[in-house]
Amino acid sequence: MKISSGRVLVTGASRGIGRAVVAQLVARGARVAAVGRDEEALMQVARTSSRQVTAVVGDLARESERELLVGHAAEALGGLDGLIHCAGVVKYEPVGTLTPQALEAMWRVNQLAPTLLSQEAARIMVEQGHGGSIVTVSSTLSTRPAPSTVGYAGTKAALEATTRGLAKELSARAIRVNAVAPGVVDTDMVRQPRVAPGTRAPEGAERERLVAEQLEALAYLHPLGRLGTAEEVAELIVQVLDAEWMTGSVVTLDGGLSL
Numbered sequence: 001m002k003i004s005s006g007r008v009l010v011t012g013a014s015r016g017i018g019r020a021v022v023a024q025l026v027a028r029g030a031r032v033a034a035v036g037r038d039e040e041a042l043m044q045v046a047r048t049s050s051r052q053v054t055a056v057v058g059d060l061a062r063e064s065e066r067e068l069l070v071g072h073a074a075e076a077l078g079g080l081d082g083l084i085h086c087a088g089v090v091k092y093e094p095v096g097t098l099t100p101q102a103l104e105a106m107w108r109v110n111q112l113a114p115t116l117l118s119q120e121a122a123r124i125m126v127e128q129g130h131g132g133s134i135v136t137v138s139s140t141l142s143t144r145p146a147p148s149t150v151g152y153a154g155t156k157a158a159l160e161a162t163t164r165g166l167a168k169e170l171s172a173r174a175i176r177v178n179a180v181a182p183g184v185v186d187t188d189m190v191r192q193p194r195v196a197p198g199t200r201a202p203e204g205a206e207r208e209r210l211v212a213e214q215l216e217a218l219a220y221l222h223p224l225g226r227l228g229t230a231e232e233v234a235e236l237i238v239q240v241l242d243a244e245w246m247t248g249s250v251v252t253l254d255g256g257l258s259l
């Protein structure tokens with residue numbers, strides 16, 4: 001049986017890439033625990049899935065909520081075959097104004113949470129005795145940081161190292177661990193106006209215009225001339241989830257951005 005038609009926990013399932021991953025898994029017949037903070041958005045994801053999706057509301061940045069999530073999900077699904085960590089936080093700040101609070105907020109969700117969720121998921125998979133698969137979502141910024149991404153790039157580089165470390169340790173238990181590293185993907189994450197430190201972001205039509213300009217400039221950086229879509233990234237994540245001879249890999253999907 002392919003993992004993508006088994007029992008899979010997906011974080012970041014309320015929006016963007018995670019939500020697109022849930023749709024792909026549902027189409028393959030999986031049962032999915034969809035994790036996020038936005039209950040209404042998760043319920044909407046669950047409503048469109050003919051009872052295959054269970055919404056699991058929780059804040060990955062809070063220890064008290066995070067430590068219960070995997071157990072709840074496995075209970076709701078009757079076990080766990082796969083974990084896909086899509087949740088992520090970015091705070092664009094030049095190094096001069098980067099605060100410890102911003103660094104910690106990114107670290108909690110981008111690095112600490114996937115490490116501890118993987119630990120718990122692996123414990124359950126080992127108990128079940130037939131292996132499993134974990135996919136994390138990194139970024140091309142882990143190796144090629146852009147201005148104002150010092151903190152975020154650091155969390156993603158650490159996540160890649162963690163992914164490789166987990167792959168090495170868990171291979172003896174037939175648990176594979178891989179990462180997908182996208183270039184810029186058109187989701188809410190990049191639809192934030194970027195303004196100089198100390199400057200207020202504009203509102204309304206002016207905000208829309210600024211975001212559109214920024215997206216166009218970002219698209220231009222990709223040799224293939226456009227941003228990625230959540231669906232394209234989700235498709236690769238699901239392929240990696242199922243790839244039976246792959247572990248410890250970081251697979252790039254970036255329209256040529258890294259060239």
Ligand SMILES: NC(=O)c1ccc[n+]([C@@H]2O[C@H](COP(=O)([O-])OP(=O)(O)OC[C@H]3O[C@@H](n4cnc5c(N)ncnc54)[C@H](OP(=O)(O)O)[C@@H]3O)[C@@H](O)[C@H]2O)c1
Nearest residue numbers: 012014015016017036037038060087088139184185187189
């Ligand atoms: N978009 C890009 O250009 C891009 C490029 C490279 C890598 N990535 C990575 O791809 C992944 C998905 O990004 P995206 O573009 O889909 O972002 P997005 O649209 O902003 O979605 C982020 C997701 O993370 C969840 N999340 C954030 N903080 C959370 C918390 N404290 N607890 C629980 N869930 C939390 C959000 O859920 P709630 O709001 O419901 O909590 C949401 O579902 C991230 O890891 C990101 O770093 C994105």
